[in-house]
Amino acid sequence: MSDYRISIVIPCRNEEQYIGRCLQSIINVDYPLQQLEVFVCDGMSNDGTQKIVNEFAREYPIINQLVNHQQTTPQALNLGIKHASGDIIVILGAHSELLPDYLTRCLESLHAHPEAGGVGGILDNQFTNPVSELIGYAMSSSFGVGDAYFRTGMKEGYADTVVFGAYRKEVFEKVGLFDETLVRNQDDEFNFRVLQHGYKLWLDKSVVSKYHVRSSFGRLFKQYFQYGLWKVYVNKKHRTITTSRQLVPFLFILFLAAGAIASCFNQWILTGYLSVIGLYLILASIVSFRLVHQISKIPGLIVIFFVLHMSYGLGYLSGVIKFLFLGYGSKRN
DSSP: TTSSEEEEEESSSSSSSTTTHHHHHHHSSSGGGGEEEEEEEEOOOOOSSHHHHHHHHHHHHTTTEEEOOTOOOHHHHHHHHHHEEEEEEEOTTTTTEEEETHHHHHHHHHHHHHTTEEEEEEEEEEEESHHHHHHHHHHTTTHHHHHHHHHOOOOOOSSSSOSSSSHHHHHHHOOHHHHHSSSSHHHHHHHHHHHTTOOOOEEEEEEEEEOOOOOSHHHHHHHEEEEEEHHHHHHHHHHHHHHHGGHHHHHHHHHHHHHHHHHHTTTHHHHHHHHHHHHHHHHHHHHHHHOOGGGGGHHHHHHHHHHHHHHHHHHHHIIIIIISOOOOGGOOO
């Protein structure tokens, strides 16, 4: 297995808090370093990120820093892929850390599944404060993120997307690079094309990386709002609903809006409307208790569930208006 050359691509901007730990985790893997090359594609960071990367690069020649003048994630990814010479290309995030056997297990999984163009694993959430801990719990729950198994760890096997995937180089040659018009969801869109080209994606629960969770409600809302917004663009580009789970928060938003209006005119509708909201709160409470087993943390976790669902749903609604009704992005499709 150690005969394979592996290229690791890391999009990065203003990540001084995390990039050092990310790079150190790569240095600590149980794979021969001489068979690795790392490309940190930095979006012109104005904090200490570049200094940290340069310090690693001086000590470890396998680490290379590239300047991403466009400052978007897909452009950073494509920049690194174009420089990559490896047989396998791994897409990593600056907020992540590899376990020592990550690369070895990826190669074993690719060898065991020759039909797979890429493999990925599950996330082990890391917390920086009490809010990030609650966010991590919510994002590891199917009630919070549906069947995103790389977050919940509930299933191993074929998947519609993988996180921090290890891809055969031929996949990029046949499928193409990441869509640079996407601010978010570029990985989901790429994986959708991978499947369209006849490859499989394999989720291996033994492949584990640490992930430092967003640490505030505002950052979480912005993250999932953009996920919902750009998912519509992906759907429009491919003229299909890429995953069914994306519709649930959108329908929830429509229900809340329509139910609030209709309840003003009919007492029975109001009763049904409040009953559904009550059922949502009950389910959220039950799930929260099972996750944390501490009554004091349940209210905060319920709020985070609501933020997850509302932000994605509002983002999706905004995407429907922006990309479908107003036609933004039509010239780029």
